[in-house]
Amino acid sequence: xxxETPSPxxxxxxxxYRTIVQTRLFEARVxxxxxHGKISLYASSEGEEAGAVACASALAAGDWLFxxxxxTGALFARGVSMSAFLSQLMGTGNDSSKGRQMPxxxxxxxxxxxxxxxxxxxxxxxxxxxxxxxxxxxxxxxxLVLFGDGATSSDGFHAGMNIAGVHRxxxxxxxxxxxxxxxxxxxMQTASKTLAAKAEAYGFPGIQVDGSxxxxxxxxTAQALARARSGEGPTLIETAAYRxxxxxxxxxxxxxxxxxxxxAWRKRDGLENLRLHLESLGLWDTEQDNTLRDEIGKEIDRxxxxxxxxxxxxxxxxxxxxxxxxxxxxxxxxxxxLP
Amino acid sequence: xxxxxLRPVAEIQFADxxxxxxxxxVNELAKYRYRSGGQFGxxxxxxxxxxxxxxxxxxxxxxxxxYFVHTAGLKVVMPSNPYDAKGLxxxxxxxxxxxxxxxxxxIYRTEKIEVPASDFTVRxxxxxxxxxxxxxxxxxxxxxxxxxxxxxxxxxxxxxxxEVIDLRTLLPLDIDHxxxxxxxxxxxxxxxxxxxxxxxxxxxxAQIVENCFWDLDAPLARVTGFDTPFxxxxxxxxxxxxxxxxxxxxxxxxx
Ligand SMILES: Cc1ncc(C[n+]2csc(CCOP(=O)(O)OP(=O)(O)O)c2C)c(N)n1
Numbered sequence: 001x002x003x004e005t006p007s008p009x010x011x012x013x014x015x016x017y018r019t020i021v022q023t024r025l026f027e028a029r030v031x032x033x034x035x036h037g038k039i040s041l042y043a044s045s046e047g048e049e050a051g052a053v054a055c056a057s058a059l060a061a062g063d064w065l066f067x068x069x070x071x072t073g074a075l076f077a078r079g080v081s082m083s084a085f086l087s088q089l090m091g092t093g094n095d096s097s098k099g100r101q102m103p104x105x106x107x108x109x110x111x112x113x114x115x116x117x118x119x120x121x122x123x124x125x126x127x128x129x130x131x132x133x134x135x136x137x138x139x140x141x142x143x144l145v146l147f148g149d150g151a152t153s154s155d156g157f158h159a160g161m162n163i164a165g166v167h168r169x170x171x172x173x174x175x176x177x178x179x180x181x182x183x184x185x186x187x188m189q190t191a192s193k194t195l196a197a198k199a200e201a202y203g204f205p206g207i208q209v210d211g212s213x214x215x216x217x218x219x220x221t222a223q224a225l226a227r228a229r230s231g232e233g234p235t236l237i238e239t240a241a242y243r244x245x246x247x248x249x250x251x252x253x254x255x256x257x258x259x260x261x262x263x264a265w266r267k268r269d270g271l272e273n274l275r276l277h278l279e280s281l282g283l284w285d286t287e288q289d290n291t292l293r294d295e296i297g298k299e300i301d302r303x304x305x306x307x308x309x310x311x312x313x314x315x316x317x318x319x320x321x322x323x324x325x326x327x328x329x330x331x332x333x334x335x336x337x338l339p
Numbered sequence: 340x341x342x343x344x345l346r347p348v349a350e351i352q353f354a355d356x357x358x359x360x361x362x363x364x365v366n367e368l369a370k371y372r373y374r375s376g377g378q379f380g381x382x383x384x385x386x387x388x389x390x391x392x393x394x395x396x397x398x399x400x401x402x403x404x405x406y407f408v409h410t411a412g413l414k415v416v417m418p419s420n421p422y423d424a425k426g427l428x429x430x431x432x433x434x435x436x437x438x439x440x441x442x443x444x445x446i447y448r449t450e451k452i453e454v455p456a457s458d459f460t461v462r463x464x465x466x467x468x469x470x471x472x473x474x475x476x477x478x479x480x481x482x483x484x485x486x487x488x489x490x491x492x493x494x495x496x497x498x499x500x501x502e503v504i505d506l507r508t509l510l511p512l513d514i515d516h517x518x519x520x521x522x523x524x525x526x527x528x529x530x531x532x533x534x535x536x537x538x539x540x541x542x543x544x545a546q547i548v549e550n551c552f553w554d555l556d557a558p559l560a561r562v563t564g565f566d567t568p569f570x571x572x573x574x575x576x577x578x579x580x581x582x583x584x585x586x587x588x589x590x591x592x593x594x
Contacts, residue, residue, distance in 0.1 A: 064342065098376035107375035114342060115375040119366055126342075126367070133343035141343075155359065321377035322411050324435035327464065327511035 006222045008057075008215065010283055016057050016077070016214055017278055020271050022296050023049040023073040026082055029300050030089060034249045038308065039089045041103050044245035047262075048176055049073040050270025051211035051239040052146065055174050058221040059144055066114045066127040066145035069104040070176065074146060079111050082303045092310035098321070099313040120181075121147060121154025124173065128160040131171035131228070142170040142228040144221070150181025152195050161236070165202035168233030172224040173199075175236060176211065178243035183256040199236035211239035212270035215277070241265070341371075341381045346432065354389035354441060355398040361406070368437045369412030383437045384428070389417070390482050390532050391569055391578050392445030400569040402481075402533035407439045408510045408542065414463055415510040417441040419484035420450045423507055426461030434463060443481035450485060466513040468520065472500030475588050476520045476527040478543060480506040483530045483579065490584045499588065509539055517543070518550050525556035526591045530579055535563040557594035560587045 008016065027046060033039045045052060052073030056065055065078050075085060084096065088106045091099035097107050097115070107115035114130070117123045127145035134141040151157055152175060164171050175195050179186050192198055199206025209220045217239055224235035242265035246253045278284035319326060319334045326334075340347045351357045357364070364385065371381045391400035407415050414436055418424040424442065431438035469484060470491045479487040484505045491501040502520050506513065521527055527547060529540040540561040547559060562579045570577050 096376055096378065097374060100374045100376055105374070107378055109375070109378040115371055115379060117367060119362055122363065122367060125363065129340045129347075130342050133340040133345045136345070137343065139343070321373045321375075323414075324372070324380060328514075329511055 006219065006226070008218050010281070012057070013215070013274070013278060014283060016053055016218065017271075017274050017284070018292060018296075019053045019057070019076050020049050020073060020214065020274065021292055022082070023053060023076055024271055025293065025296050026076075026085075026300060027072060029304065031249060033089075033304065039103055041248050041250055042089070043070045043104055043248045045070045045072050047244035047265060047269070048178055048211060048239075048241045050214040050274065051174075051176065051209075051217045051241055053077045054214035054217035055144065055146070055172075055221040055237070055239070058218050058225055060140075060142075060225075062112070062141050063225070064112045064114060064127070064130050064141060064143045066123040066130075066143060067106070067116055068123055068146050068148065068151075069116055069118070070148065071116075071146045072104070075106060075113065078113060080106065080108065080113070082300060083306060084108075086303050086307035087310060090307050090310070091312070092307060093313040094307075094310045095313070098317055100321075119154075119156075121151040121156030121160075123147060124151065124154070124156045124160035127171050127173075128164045128169060131164065131169035131234075132167060135167060135169055140229065142172065142225050144172045144174060144225070146174045146176060148181060149175060149177045149179065149186055149189055149195060150184065151175070152198060153189055161199070161202040161234075164234040165204050168204075168231060170228035170231075171234045172221060172228060173234060173236045174221070175238045176241060177238050178241050179261075180243050180247070180253075180257070182247045182251065183253075185257070194238060196236055196238040204234050204236070206236035206238065208238045208240060210268075211241035212268045212273055214270055214274050341383060342379060346382045346384075348384045348386060348432070351385060351387035353395075353399050354387040354403050355401045357385075357387055357403065360385075364407070364413070364437070364439070365410050369410045372436070373412060380435050381437050382435050384431045384440055385437070386428075386440045386442060388444035388447075389441040390443045390445055391564075391574055392482065394571070394574065396571040397569040400574070402441075402531065402564065404439075404441055404509055405533060405537055405539050405542075408539060412437065413510060414438045414508065415441070416463060416508050417443060417481040418507060419443070419446070419469075419479070419481055419505050420452055421454045422452055423461050423467075423505075425454050426459050427463065427507060429458065430460040430463050433460070438463070441481060446482045446485060461507065464508045464511045464513055466507055466516040467505045468502060468516070469505045470501060470503040472502040473524060474500045474502075474526065475591055476502045476504060476517070476524045477530060477584070477588070478504050478506065478517060478527060479530040480509065481532070483532060486579065486581065486584065487530055490581050490588070493581065493585060494588060499592065501588065512542075512546065514546050514550055517547060518554075521547060521551045522554050525554055527555075528560045528562060528584065528587050528591055530562050530584060532564045532578060534566045535561060536566050538563050557591045560591050562587045
């Protein structure tokens with residue numbers, strides 16, 4: 001990284017740390033809720049929280065985040081509350097998307113978070129489109145999109161990267177390389193030496209960063225955003241990590257891989273790395289850590305209790321928002337479900 | 340781009356090449372409003388030349404409208420003349436939802452009428468009666484409308500009055516307009532270029548049966564493209580023509 005790389009302030013680092021801890025504790029609870037049948041499915045980001053939090057915390061308020069289904073840390077860094085995310089995960093009537101999407105597929109106009117696309121790689125195209133619009137309108141906004149290693153094989157990856165390169169668009173591509181696309185290991189995904197190398201062919205820089213080093217991810221993202229804003233175009237950042245959990249709560253990774261690599265990756269935990277760093281700077285200690293975990297745990301308890309009491313979306317809402325105005329045929333069909 | 344507040348217009352060079360974008364249209368464009376709980380709309384117009392009659396072979400001739408009519412969240416439009424093309428396009432551009440705008444390429448140069456230079460729109464979701472008649476309703480859209488009008492001229496010489504309806508918008512369908520015509524004629528023939536099985540005519544038949552069954556004096560009939568790939572050398576045989584339409588109309592009248 002070059003000398004002028006913006007480094008996070010102490011306060012910012014502490015904020016990043018708190019959000020990583022929150023993500024870890026929150027996901028553990030969500031998985032328990034899944035086991036109890038309260039949340040139908042969840043895609044754990046265990047092992048990738050640090051990278052997700054760090055990259056999203058480099059965004060400016062006016063920027064746009066295009067998360068994927070394994071971006072919980074980025075959502076929290078962007079300002080999504082645990083309550084709001086629980087409403088989404090449980091599909092309650094309080095969800096900002098009215099319970100229309102499966103768990104983790106959030107959307108928030110207020111926080112400039114695009115609607116999560118299920119088809120792998122599609123968000124790449126949308127982030128590129130947003131960046132293109134910002135460039136056409138000479139706006140200051142940049143787009144940041146998260147996707148997995150598997151997404152580099154999608155048509156959306158090619159289409160988005162290509163156009164972003166051609167028009168030098170203000171977009172930052174974060175490829176969370178967690179080594180697996182469900183059961184498919186990276187070696188079966190690509191013959192490229194690295195995923196970052198793919199940017200070369202599209203005419204802009206691709207870099208690899210250690211996903212368990214939140215400071216490095218923050219600095220790389222901040223620099224890429226600065227590049228984007230100054231009209232120099234996109235950057236592909238490959239964050240190296242490992243998907244410690246299953247693909248989702250519906251997956252059993254033991255059926256296609258052994259525990260050894262995961263155990264090795266656990267030792268390079270981004271959360272622990274940052275905690276030790278903060279302690280070495282005298283910014284953090286065990287007592288503060290215990291207090292933080294305790295507070296977050298209690299907040300999660302409160303949010304879960306509330307979310308479990310939230311009502312389902314009203315049946316009448318089934319036909320809302322298909323179009324800006326409900327056409328005749330939907331008004332007719334609606335009568336079938338209304339008492 | 341829509342998230343940023345723009346209203347993009349995408350042009351697919353030929354409708355036959357829309358399939359790589361199918362996922363983006365069906366899963367993204369059409370669903371973005373719904374899945375975001377109404378937070379984000381996608382006012383995009385996707386224009387694409389469609390249909391046969393230009394010696395384009397199987398990849399410059401298709402009529403894929405049914406794929407899109409089957410997709411909740413889209414509006415689907417196909418004009419049959421320059422006036423409607425302008426009016427419907429302006430309406431589509433101002434609509435808050437994504438509109439698939441088919442341009443029947445075989446009539447790009449053949450249909451000539453006055454088009455005002457001024458700003459005017461043709462409302463989406465409204466069919467038009469382009470010829471009045473009392474014997475058989477012919478339901479058509481796009482390049483099939485001029486064909487239906489030619490057939491109506493021929494039929495009138497035999498004393499048969501065809502009522503020709505130009506749907507203009509396929510989704511949402513103006514079923515009331517069809518029902519009113521069928522209440523008068525009691526007979527209908529549906530005309531489209533696309534293949535028959537699950538073609539738009541199938542949906543028209545279903546809705547007519549649901550809404551107009553007791554008005555009908557004869558089985559509904561379809562004159563369509565065949566369930567084959569679009570051919571090159573035998574294009575004229577594949578495309579619905581006046582003879583096939585008139586034959587179907589006579590059968591409908593005899594039933
Ligand atoms: C186009 C498409 N095909 C298949 C799927 C099913 N699917 C969901 S996630 C996934 C794997 C994606 O792997 P990767 O991009 O590496 O991200 P990760 O899940 O490892 O974070 C697949 C195949 C999908 N969502 N979209």
